[in-house]
Amino acid sequence: MIGKGLLKGLGITLKHGVEKPKTIQYPEQRPYLQERFRGCLEFDYKNCIVCGMCTKACPNNVLSFETAPIEGSKKKRLVSYTIDLQYCMFCNLCVEACPTNTLFFVHDFELSTYRRDEIKKVYIPPALTQVDAGGGQAELIPQDALEPDREAEAEAKRLKQLQAMKTALSKGGQKVLAKYVDTEEDAAVLANLLQADEKKRDKMAALIVDDKEKARKVAQAFVAKERKTQAGGEEK
Amino acid sequence: MEHLFTNIAQILTSWMVSLGLPPIWADLILLIGQWTIIVVIVTLNVIVLVWLERKISGFIQERLGPNRLGPFGAFQTIADAMKLLTKEDIIPSQADRWIFMTAPMLFIVIAVMLYAVLPLGQGMEVVDLNVGLFYFISLGSLSTICLLMAGWGSNNKWSLLGAMRSVAQMISYEIPLAFSLLGVVMLAGSLNLSEIVTAQNRYWFILLQPVAFLTYFIAATAELNRGPFDMPEAEQELTAGAYTEYTGMRWALFFLAEYTNLVAVSALAATLFFGGGQGPWLPSWLWIIIKTYLIMLVFMWMKWTFPRIRMDHLMSFSWKVLIPVSLANILITGLGIEFFRGMGW
Amino acid sequence: MSLMIINDLVFVLIASITLLSALGMVLSRNIVHSALALILTFIGVAALFFNLGAAFLGLVQILVYAGAISVLIIFAIMLVMHGEAHKTNRFNPSLGTHLWGGYIAAVMTIGLVAAIWFSELPEVKGRTVEDAVGLLAGLLLGNYVIAFEAAAVLLLLAVVGAIILARGVEEQ
C-alpha cells in the first residue's frame, strides 16, 4: 500500500522527536576526549637532546630549531624551537620519532587565533649558566635549575608530614597526642575520639603540622567536651 | 471571554460615533485598525513560527535547536530578523529592477489579504464575504504571479527554473484544492466561511469528508511550497530557486509571506474541517488558534521527514491521482446528499 | 452623502489604475512588463466588479484572468521570445502599419461610443442581487446548460489538441 513507508518515516521521526537530544552543548559541556586524542603539539625543552629526528620525520616542515655550539663540548645546545602549528597535520610522526618524549600532544583543541603568526609557537629555553661540577670541571645547566622552587618544596614537605600524621592518628597515636594534653588518660580519650571521627582527625592532624599552640588548645577542648558527654551518658 | 474582541470593536465604534464621527468613517477607521492588528500579529506570529520550526527540526534530529538567546532560544528569530534588516540589499545589475523589487512586496500583500475573510473566532472576520471561500482560492492563485515575477526579475537560470516549477505546480494543485473544498461547500450549502463553521454544529466535516481533507492537505502543502513539495525553493537542486538572488529584507519578505500563507491555510483547514472556533470551555478565538497550531505542527513534522518529490511525479500525482480522487469525492458527496435528502433528513 | 463621495472616489481611483496599467501595457517596451501590466488591468477590472457589488464575478475575473490566463500569456511569451527582453515590444517601424492601426482603433472607438450612446440601457436602480452565486449557477446549469457543456467540450478538445502538439516533440 502506498503511503505505508511515509507513515513509518513519520513514526520514526516522532519517536526521535520525543527522545532526549544526543548533542553536546559545547562551550558549557566539554566533549569527552579519548586518551590518545591529538589536540595541540607541545614541546618540553628539558628533555630535548637536539637530535633533529623530529624535523626529519615531519612531512610538512612544521618543526624547526636553532642551535648553538657549547664551548668545550661536541654537543649543541638549543637556542629556540619553533612549532608552526598552522601547517601541522597532527599525524604523530614527529612524536613517534622523538627518542626522549620531548614532543607530545595535549588535549587542548581550541587552537584558532586571530592572526597567522599567533599560532606559531616558539620555545626559548632559559639561558645556561656555568656551574662548578666539582673536580675543576664546568657544566652548563639551565638557570632555573639553580633556583629550586622553595615554596613548592615547602609545600611538598608539609603535605608529606600531614599524610604521616593522619596515618599515625588513625592507628591510635596516643604518644603523639600526649604532648598536647595534660594526662595520659586524656590522651587515650582523645585517641579514641579521633579514631572514631575522621573529620576531627583530619583537623587535628592539620593543626599539629601547622600550629602547635592552637593544636594544644583544640585538643584540650575536645577532651573536655568528650568527658562531658560521657558523664552525661552515664547519668542517664 | 467569548465576545471579548467583538465587544471591544463595538465599544470603539460607538465611542467614535459619540464623538461626532459619521458611522461610515468610524467603520473605516475600525477596518484600518483591524488590518493593522492583523499585520502586526502575522509578523509577530512568524517569529514564533520560525522558532517553532527550528525547535521541531531540532527535536526530530535529536538536537536542541536554538537555545542561546533568551529562554529556550526564543529570541533567536528576533536576532535573525535584525540581521536580515541590516543586511545589504543587493539587486543584481542584470536584474529587471522593478519586477525584482516589487515581487516580494506583492507576495506578502497577497498573503496578508487572505486573512480578510478568515473567521478568527465567532463573528471575528474582517469582512463577512458571502463568497469567502472563493475569495480565498482566487487570491491564492495570484501568488503564482509573484513567484514568476521573482524568478523572471532575478535574471538567473536557477530562479527562472524555480519560478517555472512553482507556477506549474501551483496551477496544477489549485484544481484539486478547489475540488476538495467543493465537497465541504456542498455539505454546508454556502461559500461563507462563518456559515460553514455554523454548519459544523453537529459533526466536524473531517468526519464526513475525510478524503476531501486528505486531498486538501496534500494540495495545500504543494500550494505552500513546503516540503515534500518545495519545488520552487529546492535548496539541494536549484540552490534556492526563485529566491536565489534575494538578500536581506527582500528575502525575509518571502519568508514572512510563506509562513503567513502557512498560517492562513492551516486556519482554513481548521475552519472547514475541524469546526473552526467550536469547542468546549475555551472561547472560540482560542480554539481556532489551538487547532491552527496543531495543523501547522503536522505540516512541519512532514517537512522534516520526507524527501522532495520529483517534478514530473509531482505533476502526474496531481493530474492522475489527486484530481480524479477529488472529483470522485464530489460525485459521492452529491449522491450522498441526494440520498439522505430522499430519506427525508 | 459621504458614502456616495467615498464610493465615487474609490471608483475614480480604481478606474485610473486600470486605465494607466492598460496604457502601460500598450506603451511598455518590454513585453514581460506588458504582460504584468495586463494582469494589473485585470485586477483593476475585478475591483470594478467588486465596486458594483458583483463580488463573485470579480473573483472569477481574478482567478481566471489574473491567475490563470495571464500566466499562460507569460509562458507563451517566454517560449517564443528571442533576444533581449527590453527590446521585445518595440513599436513597429513601418509608418503604414502605424496608420492602419490608428485607423482601426479610431473606428472601433467611435463604434463603441456610438453603440453605448444610442442604446437604451435598462436602469437597475436600488436593486441588488442577494444570491448572485445561486442565480448564476441556476442559469449556467439550467437555461444555458447546453451552451455550457458545449464550451466545456470545446475546451477539452483544445486541451487534447495541445497535448498532441506537445507530445509530437518527443516522437521526433
Place this chain on the structure above:
Amino acid sequence: MIETETYTINIGPQHPSTHGGLHVEAIMDGEEVKDAIVHVGYVHRSVEKIAESRTYAQFVPYASRLDYLASHLPTLGYVQAVEKLAGIIVPERAEYIRVIVSELSRIASHMIFVGSLAIDLGATTGMVYCFRDRERIMDMFEMSSGQRMIASYMRLGGISADLPESFYPAVESFINDLPGMIAEYHGLISGNEILQERCKDVGILSAQDAVAYGVTGPNLRASGVDYDLRRDDPYGIYPRFEFRVPTGQNGDSWDRFMVRIEEMEQSGRIIKQALRDMPSGEIQAKVPRILKPEKGREVYHRVESSKGELGFHLVSDGSDKPYRVHVRAPSFINLMVLPLICRGGKLQDVITNIATLDPVLGESDR
C-alpha cells in the same frame, strides 16, 4: 512541431549538492538533461607531486587525505603498496587491526553516502541520523589512532599503536547495534515511497557500459557485475574472511543505494570474524628508519575502497623518496559515467546520480 531551445545550466562549483568542488555543466531542454559535462579539479592539491618530495613514511598522512570519508582505506592501499615494493612482512595482529579499521571506515563512508543521498533529495533528518551513527565510528578511531576523521593510523609495516582496551566493547556494541541502525535507515529513508520513486529507474548504468568506463566498487556491483577485489584479487588477510558480495540487477540509483546498505552489513560480518580470530603479538614489523627500495622496482597495488578500486602505482629510483606515485582514484573514474547516466533524465535526477555515484572530490582531484 515545436522546436525548443536548449540552454546550459552550471551545477557547481558552488552548489549545495555537489559533494565538494564538482562542476557539472548540464545542457538542458526545459527540465530534461540533454547532456552533461563534468569538470573536475577544483580541489586539486597535487598530492601525487607532493609524494615525490616526501619519504615513503611521510606520505602516509597525505594518503589519508585522499578519501577523507574513509581515511583508513587509501592509507591501507598506500602502505600495502610500499610493503610490496620493499618486501616488508606485516605482523598478524597488525593485519587484523587493519582489516577492522578499514571495514569500519567502509561503514562510515557508506553511512555518509546514505545520509548525503537523503539530504540531496531533501530529507534533512535522514542525514542527521546517519551522521549520528557515524559518530560512534569516529569515536572508535579517536580511541585507536587519536584522530577522528583523517586518522593516519597505519604505518609502513604495521600500525602506529595497538588498539586500546576501550576499543573492544565499543566496536562490539556498534556491530550489535548496526542492524538496528540499518533498519532505521530503511524505515526513514529507503522505505519512503517518494525516495523510491526518485531512485528507481534513475541513472541506469548497464553492466556493459560500467565495464567499458572502468567503473568499480559498489557502482559496478549495482550494475550486476560480481566483482570485488577483496574476494577476486585478495590482499592482506581478506581470504580468511567469509562475506557475500552484494550485487544489483538494474544498475539504477536504487540498486547503488541498496548495494551499499548491504555492504555495510557484510562489513559488520567481517569485523565480527576479525575480532574473533585476532591473535595477540607484535603490531609493527622492523622497518628501517630510512627506507630505500631497490632501484627501478615498480609496483601496482590495489585495494577495494568504499568507492571502488583504489590503486597505487609506485616507482622507486633507489632513493628514500618515490620516483613517481600514481593514484588510480575510483571517484574520478566513476564520475566519468555521470554524463552517460544523466542523459535523458530530469534536472533533479542529476542530483540523485551524483549522490548515488558517491564521489569524493578530494580523491578525484588529488
